[in-house]
Amino acid sequence: MRFDPVSVRRKVLEMAYSGGTVHIACAFSIVELLTVLYRNHLRFPGNDPDSPGRDYLLLSKGHGVMAQYACLHELGWLSDQQLQNYFRNGTDLKGLSDAHVRGLEVSSGSLGHGFSIGVGISLGLKRQGAHQKVFIVVGDGELNEGPNWEAALFAAHHQLDNLMLVVDVNGFQAMGKTDEVMSLGDLPAKLAAFGFETACVDGHDEHSIDQAIRSLWATGSGRPKALLATTVKGKGVSFMESDNRWHYTRLDEPTFQQAMASLTALRA
Amino acid sequence: MRDALSDALVSMASRNPRFVLLTGDHGYALFDVFRAKFPDQFINAGVAEQNMIGMAAGLARRGFKPCVYGLAAFIPVRTLEQIKLDVAHEGLPVIFLGDGAGLVYSHLGSSHQSTEDIACLRAIPSIEILSPADRHEMTACMAYAESSEAPVYIRIGKADLGDIHAGPLPSLSVGNLVLIHEGREDHAAIIATGAMVKSALEIGQALHLSVWSAPFLKPLSQADVISAAQGSRGLIVLEEHSVLGGLGAAVAEVTSTHCPLRILRIGVEDRFSLGCGDYGYLLSEHGIDKASVLEKVRGFCGLVSE
Numbered sequence: 001m002r003f004d005p006v007s008v009r010r011k012v013l014e015m016a017y018s019g020g021t022v023h024i025a026c027a028f029s030i031v032e033l034l035t036v037l038y039r040n041h042l043r044f045p046g047n048d049p050d051s052p053g054r055d056y057l058l059l060s061k062g063h064g065v066m067a068q069y070a071c072l073h074e075l076g077w078l079s080d081q082q083l084q085n086y087f088r089n090g091t092d093l094k095g096l097s098d099a100h101v102r103g104l105e106v107s108s109g110s111l112g113h114g115f116s117i118g119v120g121i122s123l124g125l126k127r128q129g130a131h132q133k134v135f136i137v138v139g140d141g142e143l144n145e146g147p148n149w150e151a152a153l154f155a156a157h158h159q160l161d162n163l164m165l166v167v168d169v170n171g172f173q174a175m176g177k178t179d180e181v182m183s184l185g186d187l188p189a190k191l192a193a194f195g196f197e198t199a200c201v202d203g204h205d206e207h208s209i210d211q212a213i214r215s216l217w218a219t220g221s222g223r224p225k226a227l228l229a230t231t232v233k234g235k236g237v238s239f240m241e242s243d244n245r246w247h248y249t250r251l252d253e254p255t256f257q258q259a260m261a262s263l264t265a266l267r268a
Numbered sequence: 269m270r271d272a273l274s275d276a277l278v279s280m281a282s283r284n285p286r287f288v289l290l291t292g293d294h295g296y297a298l299f300d301v302f303r304a305k306f307p308d309q310f311i312n313a314g315v316a317e318q319n320m321i322g323m324a325a326g327l328a329r330r331g332f333k334p335c336v337y338g339l340a341a342f343i344p345v346r347t348l349e350q351i352k353l354d355v356a357h358e359g360l361p362v363i364f365l366g367d368g369a370g371l372v373y374s375h376l377g378s379s380h381q382s383t384e385d386i387a388c389l390r391a392i393p394s395i396e397i398l399s400p401a402d403r404h405e406m407t408a409c410m411a412y413a414e415s416s417e418a419p420v421y422i423r424i425g426k427a428d429l430g431d432i433h434a435g436p437l438p439s440l441s442v443g444n445l446v447l448i449h450e451g452r453e454d455h456a457a458i459i460a461t462g463a464m465v466k467s468a469l470e471i472g473q474a475l476h477l478s479v480w481s482a483p484f485l486k487p488l489s490q491a492d493v494i495s496a497a498q499g500s501r502g503l504i505v506l507e508e509h510s511v512l513g514g515l516g517a518a519v520a521e522v523t524s525t526h527c528p529l530r531i532l533r534i535g536v537e538d539r540f541s542l543g544c545g546d547y548g549y550l551l552s553e554h555g556i557d558k559a560s561v562l563e564k565v566r567g568f569c570g571l572v573s574e
Contacts, residue, residue: 052331099357099358100358105329106354107353107354107357107358110353112318113322113350113353113354115322116318116319116320116321116322116323116325116326116350116354117322117323117326117329117354118326119319119322119323119326120322120323120324120325120326120327120328120329121327121329121330122326123311123323123326123327124326124329124330124331124332125330127308127332128330146318147316147318147319147322147350150314150316150318150319151319151322151323153314154313154314154316154319154323157314
């Protein structure tokens with residue numbers, strides 16, 4: 001189980017190109033986060049994504065689902081054929097996250113749903129005396145949605161310290177920069193004020209992400225955790241980075257080749 | 269009827285340790301017994317209904333049987349998308365209790381009234397919609413919801429109108445209408461639901477019309493609707509809900525395909541309440557008090573007998 005961000009991004013580009021789809025940049029900002037979570041932290045007894053004893057990863061920002069598909073393929077839970085058929089008529093992998101796909105926990109893309117579902121799972125685990133963990137990946141733009149803040153209040157009040165909110169702070173949402181659309185202000189301070197144990201990290205530094213997650217769990221303080229990962233939307237392909245057009249733009253043959261070359265250079 | 273609800277909740281909690289009752293800070297006295305007996309199975313989720321529905325979905329995924337209580341104006345109407353996506357799309361067995369449905373919160377105005385909840389939910393796949401008329405139907409509806417694997421919405425309207433049925437009902441069969449008064453064959457028949465069944469019964473008895481109670485709004489038995497239609501000269505459908513998208517629409521959808529006949533849909537016309545007033549006042553403002561309904565039914569019966 002040793003996959004890396006470059007192979008994940010390559011799969012995302014192949015899916016996006018063959019399926020003719022958008023949201024490439026949304027997937028690229030969370031590649032290191034998902035890679036570290038799947039590789040180093042999430043436990044799936046019997047290598048079964050449906051195991052009742054599993055840890056949970058809820059991708060609430062469903063727009064990044066291609067990165068999750070790529071990880072599930074790395075883990076052997078999605079086939080080559082499923083990835084090749086992405087976005088095609090009559091196939092199972094949709095453009096946004098759908099819980100009917102094995103390995104996906106929530107149907108999202110309508111934003112602000114995953115946090116609450118994660119809180120329910122986390123509460124259920126506590127009541128069952130189970131020691132599994134719940135990770136919820138949200139986008140910073142997604143935090144515009146009110147139910148996130150309802151969920152934050154509840155998680156803190158009920159001391160859900162088996163829950164970690166992972167915020168992909170890429171600084172963009174659909175129509176522009178989060179600071180220009182509706183500023184989140186001091187997000188770490190906000191979440192701390194809600195009662196979360198928080199840590200800030202470079203969301204593309206695998207080692208730092210791994211250490212920050214371990215440190216947060218070690219706090220064991222009866223407080224829910226929040227990992228604020230500063231990321232670059234479109235990370236990994238130089239001409240996509242921080243260019244919000246790649247929320248919407250489809251690859252053509254030249255841009256696909258250029259993007260793949262950009263990834264290869266990254267690995268070298 | 270509220271005692272029947274409370275009793276059902278308590279017995280469900282005692283039978284199943286994974287039964288959890290969630291409320292959005294509503295139902296103050298209703299849950300006294302439940303809270304005293306099963307404090308660990310009671311969750312006040314605060315005034316945060318959207319999060320409450322998502323949490324119920326999360327709890328259901330861990331094998332719990334969540335029952336979510338709120339005013340019908342909020343559960344389901346405010347939280348429609350959470351119900352659609354978090355619960356119904358995944359087919360999770362969550363029970364929704366929408367209290368004060370219809371015009372019950374008459375004095376409080378449109379924010380607390382709910383005459384659109386049935387229409388909102390009917391178009392969402394997989395969810396079942398129940399609407400008990402008295403305490404016996406309430407008990408039967410709760411028993412059905414307890415055993416259902418699907419999401420279930422129970423619409424609770426005005427709860428102190430007295431009994432319709434003489435005693436406990438046998439268990440409900442999915443979608444069935446319940447014949448509560450047999451009228452004359454060459455007359456119209458009434459299908460009513462929830463708090464409107466009482467008026468329907470009294471009018472049916474006075475005018476010799478068959479009266480059916482509809483504890484199920486979805487699914488609704490096609491065979492039963494056809495049977496009610498074929499034995500009558502026309503159907504009157506009565507509900508404390510908008511005439512758009514509710515029981516009247518559901519009945520018309522069946523008859524228009526299988527046995528076209530005249531239907532009079534009596535309910536709240538396509539508008540909000542205007543004035544302040546008690547429940548009786550609001551019913552008459554909307555023309556669904558017993559006297560107004562009687563007049564409309566008489567007119568319809570005259571029309572269909574010509």
